[in-house]
Amino acid sequence: MFTGMIAFPLTPLREDSIDEDAYRRIISRLAAAGVDAIGALGSTGSYAYLDREERRQVAIATVEEAGEVPAIVGIGATRTSHVQALAEDAQEAGADAVLLAPVSYQALTGDDVFALYERVTAGLSVPLVVYDNPGTTHFTFSTDLYARIAALPNVAAIKIPPPPADEVAGRIATIRAAVPEHIRIGISGDNRAAAAMNAGADSWFSVIGGTLPQPALEITRAALAGDAALAEVESARLQPLWDLFGAHGSYRVTAALAEHLGLVPQRSLPHPILGLGDADRARLGDVIDELDLGTRIR
Amino acid sequence: MFTGMIAFPLTPLREDSIDEDAYRRIISRLAAAGVDAIGALGSTGSYAYLDREERRQVAIATVEEAGEVPAIVGIGATRTSHVQALAEDAQEAGADAVLLAPVSYQALTGDDVFALYERVTAGLSVPLVVYDNPGTTHFTFSTDLYARIAALPNVAAIKIPPPPADEVAGRIATIRAAVPEHIRIGISGDNRAAAAMNAGADSWFSVIGGTLPQPALEITRAALAGDAALAEVESARLQPLWDLFGAHGSYRVTAALAEHLGLVPQRSLPHPILGLGDADRARLGDVIDELDLGTRIR
Structure with missing residues (x-):
């Protein structure tokens, strides 16, 4: 479940409510495409904007539509007791694992973050993925903190942010040496995924793979089969x-892509996120045509 | 209501629930001390960790205990519709004004933030304070964006973060020139407050003033009466x-101070915020004795 391509679906809104029909179609399409797992309610899935009831609704829909594909559900929140309640809900919905980022408002210390994972993992009956996403949480993990958290019960994997291009292999080797052998290491940052898997990462937590699974699966399968050159070519x-993604963020671009392709309603992101402007949508439309992405939604 | 010392009270928790008795004592003490307004559910008041029902409870308690002192209530959240619901609750509770920060998870654009304020202010029946706190929201306002938002209906004041020491006067003059004349400008960052009010800021949104109102009132009254030297001496x-505050953040230090003085329960901050460690609490205890702060809680 923590090896291969883990797809991060969008959670489309329509007039400020979850568009559950559109969401279920996204998940069943991912399952049919053969993704290795579904990472529901990640950053791409807008978890930080949804209330508890909406998150329960999404967790249930994910599990129902994912079928045999493992469902990993995001449980991040600023307060530990809220995280614990979300973990309960995800487990009741039948999630196979949970994904936890140290969401912050006041800056967190390393001891705060350790205390969060310690308290939450103690009550879990499913494995947990440590979700390291400094661009949104504004918390930076040290390797030592990875090691402390990885030694907690129920911790199964760590999703790391993309290292600089020339440090990918070294960073993965450093983390691998610091954490127990059973811990899987996943990469996020779609443009760095091929390099990271070629350098030994076990999985790619993929934004684009949640909307266009095929190209992400091709890159992942090439890399994990040892065909580094093909993975690089497919990524390039x-x-x-x-x-x-670099200019506008993968979140806004992927939502605009899904809107363009008719997979989700127009203006599918939670307000106040306006999403791409008209000129950038036109540029995205050109890229979609240029890469023939419209024909790859299957 | 937007001139003078606006006190930011803590919202103490006891075993993960609002300690409403302790909170009411804090508010009635602030009102008795003669603060110019109370800024409930600011960053110091842990608003980003509380659910809607808790925030309604705090808003009601604030209005009830504040008496004649104006109650300004924080309504920040990541999603516009949640902000609107919190604004409704605050107004129903009888708040005299609301305070809104552009809370983010995904980084916000200037247009996103304008859209947030535009939509929220359109539905208000009380004035709004723009709450600019880049250390927690990770959003940086431009002067131009201040000006656009300040022209919206119901916007009454802007709380700015502390500029660098040598730029305080220039910054306030620049903002003053950019916004309509009726907009009040307040400062946060307690160590820079005397300088800012001496340079023409209308108010101090004060963290320490929410726990120890007297010293903050002395600084404010000296500055606003034109006695710049006395304000500087009292601040120094x-x-x-x-x-x-500089070493650990005003949030954790003020909570530890209130815990030390018995104003709130031990471990009053929401988990996972652990607060000051033992050595830092001992140092704080020394500072409390040195500055004779224990006798100033009246």
Whole structure:
């Protein structure tokens, strides 16, 4: 469940409510495409904007539509007791694992973050993925903190943010040496995924894979089969998309992509996130045509 | 209501629930001390950790205990519709004004933030304070964005973060020139408050003033009466406290101070915020004795 391509679906809104029909179609399409797991309610899935009832609704829909594909559900929140309640809900919904980022408002210390994972993992009956996403949580993990948390019960994997291009292999080796052998290491940052899996990462927590699973699966399967060159070529082919991710963030670009392809309603992100402006949507439309992405939604 | 010392009270928790008795004592003490307004559910008041029902409870308690002192209530959240619901609750509770920070998870654009304020202010029946707190929201306002938002209906004041020491006067003059004349400008960052009010800020949104109103009122009254030297002297006297704020953040230090003085329960902050460690609490205890702060809680 923590090896391969873990797809991060969007959670589309329609007039400020979850569009459950559209969401269920996204999940069943991911399951049919053969993704290795579904990472529901990640950053791409807007978890930080949804209330508890909406998150329960999404967790249930994910498990129901995922079928045999493992469902990993995000449980992040600013307060430990809220995280614990979300973990309960996810487990009751039948989630196979949970994903936890140290969401912050006041800056967190390393001891705060350790205390969060210690308290939450103690009450789990499913495995947990440590979700390290400094761009949104504004918390930076040290390798030592990874090691302390990885030694807690029920911790199964760590999703790391993309290291600088020339440090990918070294960073993965450093973390691998610091954590217990059973801990799987996943990468996020779609443009760096091929390099990271070629350098030994076990999995790719993929934003684009939650909307266009095929290209992400091709990259992942090439890398994990040892065909590093093919993985790099397939990733490089998507460079115009990675450039848009770099300019506007993968969240807004992927939502606009899904809106363009009719997979989700228009203006599917939670207000006040306006999403891409018209000129950037036109550029994205060009990239979609150029890369022939419209025909790859299957 | 937007001139003078606006006190930011803590919202103490006891075993993960609001300690409403302790909270009511804090508010009635602030009202008795003659603060110019109470800024409930600011960052110091842990608003980002509380659920809607808790925030309604705190808003009601604030209005009831504040008496004639204006109650300004924080309504920040990541999603616009949640902010609107919190604004409704605050207004129903009888709040005299609301305070809104652009709380983020995904980084916000200037247009996102304008859209947030535009939508929220359109539905208000009380004035709004723009709450600019980049250390927690990770959003940086431009002067131009201040000006656009300040022109919206119901916007009454802007609370700015502390500029660098040598830029305080220039910054306030720049903002003053950019916004309509009726907009009040308040400062946060307790160690820079005397300088800012001496340079023309209308108010101090004060962390320490929510727990120890007297010293904050002395600084404010000196500055607003034109006695700049006295304001500076009174502020400089508290330098050991400002140094602790600088080292650990005003949130954790003020909570530890209130715990030390018995105003709130031990471990009053929401988990996973552990608060000051033992050595830092001992240092704080020394500062409390040195500055004779224990006798100033009246």
